[in-house]
Amino acid sequence: MLVGWGFLSPLSKHFGWAPGPVGDMTAGARGWILWISLAIMCADSIVSLLPVAWGFVPKAAKRHDPDISGTDGNEGHEKPDDETETEDRLVPRSWVLWGLSVSVAFGTAVVWLVFGDKGIKPWATFIGFGMGGLLSILGQVQT
Numbered sequence: 001m002l003v004g005w006g007f008l009s010p011l012s013k014h015f016g017w018a019p020g021p022v023g024d025m026t027a028g029a030r031g032w033i034l035w036i037s038l039a040i041m042c043a044d045s046i047v048s049l050l051p052v053a054w055g056f057v058p059k060a061a062k063r064h065d066p067d068i069s070g071t072d073g074n075e076g077h078e079k080p081d082d083e084t085e086t087e088d089r090l091v092p093r094s095w096v097l098w099g100l101s102v103s104v105a106f107g108t109a110v111v112w113l114v115f116g117d118k119g120i121k122p123w124a125t126f127i128g129f130g131m132g133g134l135l136s137i138l139g140q141v142q143t
Contacts, residue, residue, distance in 0.1 A: 004033045045135045104129045 009029035012018040020027025025034070108125045120128075 004037065005029075008033060008036075042131075042135075049134065 009018075009022060009032075012029050012032045013022065018027060018029045018032035022029045025031040104126065107129060108122050111120055111125045112122050
């Protein structure tokens with residue numbers, strides 16, 4: 001906050017990056033700081049998500065191609081399964097998919113009802129749910 005409002009806001013005004021009034025979301029420092037900080041957070045999340053995605057690729061390839069060995073040079077030794085629960089204790093995949101679909105549809109409808117035509121468009125809300133879901137994976141990653 002101190003760097004944004006105390007240093008970057010006057011700097012953006014001085015160089016003409018945000019020529020409007022300071023509190024203006026469109027042409028002022030408030031909007032400039034918002035979009036710059038949002039871009040930084042998204043870039044950081046995407047960079048942090050790349051190792052997770054990179055680790056997922058071999059697992060997905062191994063599931064679809066039976067010729068790929070999962071032993072990593074340890075013939076006769078299976079890799080331990082990371083899942084700690086038995087299959088009968090897990091939530092069924094169909095419940096997860098139905099719950100996710102209904103939640104996203106309900107959330108999109110509520111946002112549209114609250115903000116209307118002049119507010120957030122349903123397609124933008126839908127994209128927001130998708131991006132939020134991808135970026136929320138970062139909170140679940142354990143090293």
